[in-house]
Amino acid sequence: MVELMNKTNNKETVKIIKTPTQLVGETTQAVEKNSVFNTKNFNLWYGDHHALKDINLDIKENDVTAIIGPSGCGKSTYIKALNRMVELVPIVKTNGEINYRGRNILEASYEVEELRTRVGMVFQKPNPFPKSIYDNIAYGPRIHGIKNKKILDEIVEKSLRGAAIWDEVKDRLHQNAYGLSGGQQQRICIARCLAIEPDVILMDEPTSALDPISTLKVEELVQELKDNYSIIIVTHNMQQAARISDKTAFFLNGEVVEFDQTDKIFSTPKDQRTEDYISGRFG
C-alpha cells in the first residue's frame, strides 16, 4: 500500500477531539463542592487481617458516591467505618484519619452518638422495628426527646413523603411495618433514617433483596434525596452504580484502585483492573 500510493508518510500528530466525558468533567470541576468525608491514609485490621489499606477518599456533599468491588474487598467495612459501626467488632484496629466535616471521627473525644445522628444508615435487608409504621419513624425523634404529638406527626409525614412512601401507607400508619412488602419496608427504613434529619446517608446494598420495581423506586428516591443529603452507597450491581451515582470508587483487596467521576469509571477507566471488573472479567 505504501509503495502503491508512493507518498511521503505524514507524521503529524493525530488530532484528538474532546470526549463528552472530558467536557462534563471540566464543567463539574468548576464548582468545587465541600468535603463530607475526607479519608486520609486510613487502615483497618480485623485481628491480623489487614482489611483496608491506606484508604484516601474525598467524598463531597450532595454527591451520590458509589462503592463497588468484589466480595471481601472491604467496601462494607469502609462505610461501616464512616459511622464507627465497625468498632462493634471487638478485634478491629484502625489508624489514619476519617474527617467528617473537617473533624477526625477516630479521635477518642469524638461523640459517636452525635456522629450517628448526622450519618444515618440503611442496610441490605430491610430491618424495620416490630412496631407500627408510625412508631418506626417516630422512634429516633422520640429518643432525641421530642414528645409533642403534633411535631411527631409532622416529622412522620415529612419523612415518609421524603422516602416516597407516604401515599402507600398514610391510611395504615398504625399497622405493623412487618405487613409491608420488602420494597416498602426498605423505604420505611430510609424514612426512619430521614426522621433524624441526617447529613449523610450510608446505604449498604440497599436494593439487593428487592425486586426490580422496588429497586427502581429506591434508585429514584436516591436521585431525589441527593439534593438535600450526601449519599454513599455500596452496591454489587454495577449498572445501578452507573445509573445513580456521581462518583464511583472501585475497591479491590482492601485498596482503592480508582476513584473518579462515574461517567469516567464506566467509559474510560484508568486502571486495567477497574476495566476488568466492570466488564465482568473477574469478581
Add this chain to the structure above:
Amino acid sequence: MAARERFDHEIGAIQSELLRLSNLSINALETSFNAFINKDLEKGREIIEQDAVINRLEEEINDRVILVMTRQQPVAKDLRRLVVLLKAAADMERVGDYAVNIAKETIRIGNERFITSVELLEDMCYKTTEMLREVVQAFVDENTSKAKEIAEYDDQIDEMYGNIISHLMRLSAVAPESIAQITYLSFICRYIERCADLATNIAEYLFYLKKGQRYDLNQ
C-alpha cells in the same frame, strides 16, 4: 460457556459478519467500477439487485449488536467495541450503496463512447478499494499505526478527486453537448471519493475503540 466467554465469542462472530459485509461491499464497488469501464450494463444491473444481500447483512449485524447490548449490558471498551462495530457496518453498507450508484450511472451512460480518458478515475478507484480492504483488516487486527497510515492516503484521493473534477469542468466548457456524461462521470468520481472518506472513518473508529477518545484523521 461462562458469560464472559459467551460475550467474547459473540463479538468474534459479529466481527466475522462485518468482514463478510466488507468483502461483499468492496467487491461490489470493484465489480461495479469494472462494469462501468467495460460498459457491461448487465453486470451493472446485477450489482443493483445484489445490494439487498448487503443491506440484509448490515441489519443482521445491527440486530446482533443490540441483542448483546441488551443481554450483557457492556461498559467501557466492550461497549465501545459494539458501538464501533455498528458504525463500521453502517459505513461498509454505504460502500455497497455507492457501488449501486456507480452502476446506475453506468446504465445512464449506456454504450456511449467515453468523451475523455477514464484512466485517472480507474487509478483512484483501485487505490480506494485497496484502502478499504486494508483498513478493515487493520480494524479487525486493532492495528492503529496501520490504520493511521491508511487514513493518510485519503489526502491523495482528495487530490485526485480535485484534479478529475477540474478536468471535467474544463471539458464541459469545450464540449457542452456532452454535459450529461460529464455529470455522470463527476458523480462517479464523487462516489469513489466518499468511499475513501468512509475508509478514514473506519480508522477513526479503531482509535476510538482503543483510546476512548475521538480522533479526526481526516484533517
